[in-house]
Amino acid sequence: MAYAFLLDMSRCIGCEACVVACKSGNQLPVDRQYIKLIEHTSGTFPDLTGGFQNHRCYHCADATCVAVCPTGALFKEDGLTRLNRDACSGCGYCVQSCPYEVPVMSDGRSSKCDACASNVGAGGSPWCVTTCPAQALKYGDRDEILAEAKERVVALKDRYPKAQVYGETQAGGLGLILVLPDDPETLDIPADPPATPVVVDAWKEVVQPLSMGATVLAAAGAGVLGIIARRNHMAELREVDDKKKAGVTAGDSDTEEV
């Protein structure tokens, strides 16, 4: 079953309660946080409009970070993108390849939201969802979350004609469904993030397994052939040796005949 977050940006008041709850709930050290609120304003004073970008992992189904991760520290589970920091080698490929620029390096390893895997696994809810005072956040079955997002958008259309659901199809379908009052670009969110390049999959799914297979086959073949070939060569050496001994010490009865 796939789970997802609902993040209703028409309700987000930018209070940062989710940031705090995430940080304290996950016991993150000072330099780490999984959610960042970025304020966007446009227009010229006094005609200013603005909103908040609740920047956090989008949990892409087609997650480029998972595709490039060499150690499997990043992986998909229940429709969400998890991170096992113990397995992270700190190569930083995920930092570079995320279309949303979410993962960062912290203490030599990747750092990003893992949808409160341990808390949810123990029957709880993600910390950000538990604490949101504006009902902007929800967590549950992705189909239900998506349906609710669509309902909320319908209700918003009167006031925000450009209101829309974001995340149904982006990056293969996100595990973070956004309700946006305006176009995603107004909050610096790419309308259509680039898909995982084919060459990334080719690298991990074709080149590497084939290389491993070819090496193992070659080593095994060389092992078998090596035993045969060495036997041949030894026979050849004995022949030469015999000839030499026969030449040098002709008639020597001690010469061992092979």
Place this chain on the structure above:
Amino acid sequence: MTDTNGDQQILRYRSRQRIVHAVMASSFLILLITGLALVWGPLAFLAAGGWSRYLHRIAAVGFMSVPFLYLILDRSGAKEVLGESFKYDRDDVSWFRYMYRYALGRTAEMPPQGRLNAGQKLHHSAVIVFSAVIVISGLVLWFLKADLSPTMLAWTAIIHDLAMLVLTLLLVGHVFFTYVYTAWSSMATGYVSKDDMEMEHSKWVEELEHEGAEGPSA
């Protein structure tokens, strides 16, 4: 010099050449294992925390130092191996035609060979070319990683991986021929049996005898 069986021994690799070989071999093996940690799941635990990545870089510096080390320790040897490895004569060309026999441990009807046989020349030149490829792609991954798009990152990694595949296959072949032709001593002590050399590198033995010496002095 003779061994315990009374077989005559000749010096094939000077001690400084063997040092260069040891540096190259050990750094290559470290690079192979620490690299595999990012390729093969069961070895991924080596990469956790990133220490294998640091070891990879340290070994990379050792690997990259090999040509310079060779030039410093044994200038003439380095020049010799470079010069010989890319030069093939008529015997070398016909050696390739009968290569399968050599791979089966049969030297009897092989065309006469010089200090390096045609296969060793090809091995050397391939090692030089693919080492250059792996060093350049490795330096890009090391220093320019932050400037690469996911596509360019994957392409660079593919080039790096495939160059290592070729070098690893060359290593398999290298170990194979070392085993078949009991050549370990050439890198362990530097000396090899003269009988063996007469079978496998007859032109070189002639050359040595022509020079009136049993081999270059250590």
